[in-house]
Amino acid sequence: MSEPAVEISDLRVDYDDFVAVDDLSLTIPKGEVMGWVGPNGAGKTSAFRVMTMLMEPTYGEVKLGGLDISLRARRVRRILGYMPDLAPVPTDLKVWEFLDFYAHTHKLGRGKARRKRYEECLDLVSLSDKRESFCKELSRGQTQRLVLAKTLLHRPEILVLDEPASGLDPLSRKELRTTVQQLASEGATVLISSHILSELDEMCTSLCILNRGKLVANGTADEIRMSFGDGTRRLELGLLGKEQEVCQFLQLKAEVTNLEAREGKVSFHFAGTPKEQAGLIRELTGRGFDLRTVSEEQFSLEEVLERASGKGGSESRL
Secondary structure, eight states: OOOEEEEEEEEEEEETTEEEEEEEEEEEETTOEEEEEOOTTSSHHHHHHHHTTSSOOSEEEEEETTEETTTOHHHHHHHEEEEOTTOOOOTTSBHHHHHHHHHHHTTOOSHHHHHHHHHHHHHHTTOGGGTTSBGGGSOHHHHHHHHHHHHHTTOOSEEEEESTTTTOOHHHHHHHHHHHHHHHHTTOEEEEEOSOHHHHHHHOSEEEEEETTEEEEEEOHHHHHHHHTTTOEEEEEEESSOHHHHHHHHTTOTTEEEEEEETTEEEEEEOSOHHHHHHHHHHHHHTTOOEEEEEEEOOOHHHHHHHHHTTTTOOEEO
């Protein structure tokens, strides 16, 4: 494992009697794109707000780039970029003026040097054609991209993005994914939360699942699928007829659950070993059923999240 970019130890956040983050400990290597997943109220935003020094934790320790945020806040801010969900922008500024203002606050040089940097960020989020537009003229998705450009101005080593895909159309989400992956390839560490789980699946190198303030699981998407898949796989058989007869046969198998039949196809969850799966296919063909195709599907992240959330505070560290 590479050098850690983020180290969270025993982090707790209380709001009166409500525990938003419950003894969270997590280490994130440099260059990782980690998706933070969980239902509303799971503790994602509260953890992000502590990491970005917008609120004090009840207790616990957070280090970013090896720096304790409670002791080295000024230095941490130099390496940190934070994009909150639905961040406001001033309506009376043009796009370039908005970025120029923040480039000035980050002391990114004068004149041409500063302009070059905000032009680079506009190009990175595909907003160069809007540089002379007023912020109030932007769509919600364009505003999100503008805020991302602002977040990238000072070349942060660690990026915390809270629902950055909110309001983005499919093309803009694809561009966001490309941008995030490019930043990671250049050495940035990205923490990103989203309710669009399919986007996280494609974008992230790892995931962590929170539920009721607790870390339920962390690892790659495949590792988490295996952890919450109970050893089952979803199989789909393409058939040349006799779907109901195949279902009647499969109902007798203890390893088979969640049977579904539709014209030309039968799908089910199979809890047996790969060898047992191969034996089942041989048995089907041996009984005269015409199998056109056999495909194996992964559990979606939505299904994984549903299973993980159902486990309450139990924790699986992968």
